[in-house]
Amino acid sequence: MTLETLLHDFALSPAWYFTAGRGLLVIIILMSIAAYSVLLERKASAWIQGRIGPNRTNHPLIAWIPGIGTLLMKGGFIQPAADGLKFLFKEDPLPGHVRKVYYILAPIIALAPALVTLTMLPFGEFSYEGQKHIITLCPGADVGVLFMFAISSLGVYGIAIGGWAANSKFPFLGAVRGSAQLISYELAMGLSVLTVFLATASPNENNPLSLVAIVNSQTGAWNILYHPVAALIFLIAIFAETNRHPFDMPESETDLVGGFHTEYGAFKFGLFFVAEYGHMIIGSSLFILMFLGGWHVLPWLPTVGSGAVASLLGVAAFFVKLAFFLFFFVWVRWTIPRFRYDQVMRIGWRVLLPVAILNLLAYFAWYALRG
Amino acid sequence: MAIKIVERRPLSLAERTYLPQILAGLKVTWDNMVRPPVTLQYPDERPTIPQNYRGVPTLVRDPNGREKCVSCQLCEFVCPPKAIRITPGSIPENAENAHVEKAPQEFEINMLRCIYCGLCQEVCPEEAIWLQTQYSMTGTSRDQMVNNKARLYELGGTLPDSHHKWDKKKAEAEKQAGGHH
Numbered sequence: 001m002t003l004e005t006l007l008h009d010f011a012l013s014p015a016w017y018f019t020a021g022r023g024l025l026v027i028i029i030l031m032s033i034a035a036y037s038v039l040l041e042r043k044a045s046a047w048i049q050g051r052i053g054p055n056r057t058n059h060p061l062i063a064w065i066p067g068i069g070t071l072l073m074k075g076g077f078i079q080p081a082a083d084g085l086k087f088l089f090k091e092d093p094l095p096g097h098v099r100k101v102y103y104i105l106a107p108i109i110a111l112a113p114a115l116v117t118l119t120m121l122p123f124g125e126f127s128y129e130g131q132k133h134i135i136t137l138c139p140g141a142d143v144g145v146l147f148m149f150a151i152s153s154l155g156v157y158g159i160a161i162g163g164w165a166a167n168s169k170f171p172f173l174g175a176v177r178g179s180a181q182l183i184s185y186e187l188a189m190g191l192s193v194l195t196v197f198l199a200t201a202s203p204n205e206n207n208p209l210s211l212v213a214i215v216n217s218q219t220g221a222w223n224i225l226y227h228p229v230a231a232l233i234f235l236i237a238i239f240a241e242t243n244r245h246p247f248d249m250p251e252s253e254t255d256l257v258g259g260f261h262t263e264y265g266a267f268k269f270g271l272f273f274v275a276e277y278g279h280m281i282i283g284s285s286l287f288i289l290m291f292l293g294g295w296h297v298l299p300w301l302p303t304v305g306s307g308a309v310a311s312l313l314g315v316a317a318f319f320v321k322l323a324f325f326l327f328f329f330v331w332v333r334w335t336i337p338r339f340r341y342d343q344v345m346r347i348g349w350r351v352l353l354p355v356a357i358l359n360l361l362a363y364f365a366w367y368a369l370r371g
Numbered sequence: 372m373a374i375k376i377v378e379r380r381p382l383s384l385a386e387r388t389y390l391p392q393i394l395a396g397l398k399v400t401w402d403n404m405v406r407p408p409v410t411l412q413y414p415d416e417r418p419t420i421p422q423n424y425r426g427v428p429t430l431v432r433d434p435n436g437r438e439k440c441v442s443c444q445l446c447e448f449v450c451p452p453k454a455i456r457i458t459p460g461s462i463p464e465n466a467e468n469a470h471v472e473k474a475p476q477e478f479e480i481n482m483l484r485c486i487y488c489g490l491c492q493e494v495c496p497e498e499a500i501w502l503q504t505q506y507s508m509t510g511t512s513r514d515q516m517v518n519n520k521a522r523l524y525e526l527g528g529t530l531p532d533s534h535h536k537w538d539k540k541k542a543e544a545e546k547q548a549g550g551h552h
Contacts, residue, residue: 047404052412232390331404335396 034277035080044330054079087270102165107271110158114278123318124295126311144209156182166263174259178250184348189237191356192230195363215294224291229359231291238283245333284325425502429527439499442475446491454484470541478520
């Protein structure tokens, strides 16, 4: 069995064990990337603040390995496991004053869209017997960007329901802010990416909103060079959509205690936490696919090597870009202070939306004049 | 009073988008990140304590090994949180330091009460009690947090002074006594 056939079978085979394997992979990938994003967040925050960050957690079995054991401890690589287990084994409190059904439902609703969207995410391609296939966790469903936007936006229901179900002031305010912010930035986000699809869509394309088609159109220059304004608006919007600083409205520790998850603890809080990182992963992935060439290694250098090696390097390129983006979220967090609620609304409605519309009109005009 | 009117320059378009400022901010945080951390990993690494640090109060001996405290109890009286308890005692007539007349029989400083104010050191006429460089006092019981006389001398060590006040007094007294003869 060659590497090519193995890749092919794993990515496309309908056999139950491959399907189950792919399903398991979604959860493992999301959970481990989320866990290590937390580590990255803690480490990068520490570095920016002149600290060292988590470097004490270790397990006797790992500490026993000479050299590597200490290295893993200094890097904090055991910390995510400790954090996750802590969430898992803590007493799971159910406060008396909450709306119980919705209180339990909210973290699940927050996490589910992240998991669903992740299954549809293309992150590489490979050829098998002369045919090109896409590496994604749910093969054969090139549903395109519309589905991504539709499902990932459902994540805010987790925040809204959680904030409401908690039945106290601060979570409720957080939930309201979260919903308002999502609505405000979704518009600018959708309008900004239209220019990209305008550029790639052609009459003979049967799926004009396909992410794969967009990635394939970026073998030369990446879209960020052709659509800088759209890329900027989309970047700002994904910060707002994922509720990351400086758009940390629903959580805002300083004024809302913990925002929508104030009343949550233990594993339910953990689920919210993973969902936030899941949305960061999806937002960054969309940006990478649409503006940064997806699994293409460098502009004007789409592939390195050939065959299965090339496709694996492509997947690696995608994950390197993803890692940079996850770091970028943290980097921005310690650079820009949180906006006030009215500033968030002003930026969304009075700046980003008009700029996105003008940008779209400009590209319309350009394509119309060019014919 | 001269009034200086500061002209408020209208913001340029680039400044109003905040983007150059954000990029500059990103550079600031990046520079901070590549700088080595300032963390001192405390139990493994210890800070360097300056010699004039005012840590745990201790009792000192003079270079001849004589305990400097003469049990005048000024420190006990001045101590704001009443952390010091002295049991005065006399020096036996046949001892080498008999001319000093008094020494503490027991000297206790309760470190659970001590506020490290340094008044004991300031008030001491004999320069016998010193706040020194020890900064970390730990114990697993209340008793362990009370420094007794033996412990205080163990922590304090010797003060390298050259006054030898009591020896000079003794010599002077002997000379005067000799003059009468």
